[in-house]
Amino acid sequence: MPRAPTTTDVFNAIAEPRRRQIVELLARQGALAVGALVITMGLPQPVVSKHLGVLRKVGVVAVLKQGKQRVYNLEAEKLKIVHDWVKAFEELWGHQLDRIKERAERRAREQAESPTPVKPPKGQA
Helix, strand or coil: CCCCCCCCCCHHHCCCHHHHHHHHHHHHHCCCEHHHHHHHHCCCCCHHHHHHHHHCCCCCEECCCCCCCEEEECCHHHHHHHHHHCCCCCCHHHHHHHHHHHHHHHHHHHHHHHCCCCCCCCCCC
């Protein structure tokens, strides 16, 4: 089955780690100029611009010209579809975490109940 183009939907667009990094930077720092993203990410400007183009095409970021600069802003509502999809699995994660916690507590009780041999200090054996 051929892979869908990155610009078909938000899921494909954010599948790439560097695009997720851009989304995270914009979420934390607010609107940023391309130059600031280039410096922060340590990537060449054409690479950053290409990633921004993909994110812009699916609506995750918007661009605003400010003088000679292009400033990108996160359109967080476009990520809601991802949130809604992931939320469907939240119950599974909660169940798994409960099982892990129960197992750890059981092991801790078992270790507390069983006496452990005390090793004599070095030189006294």
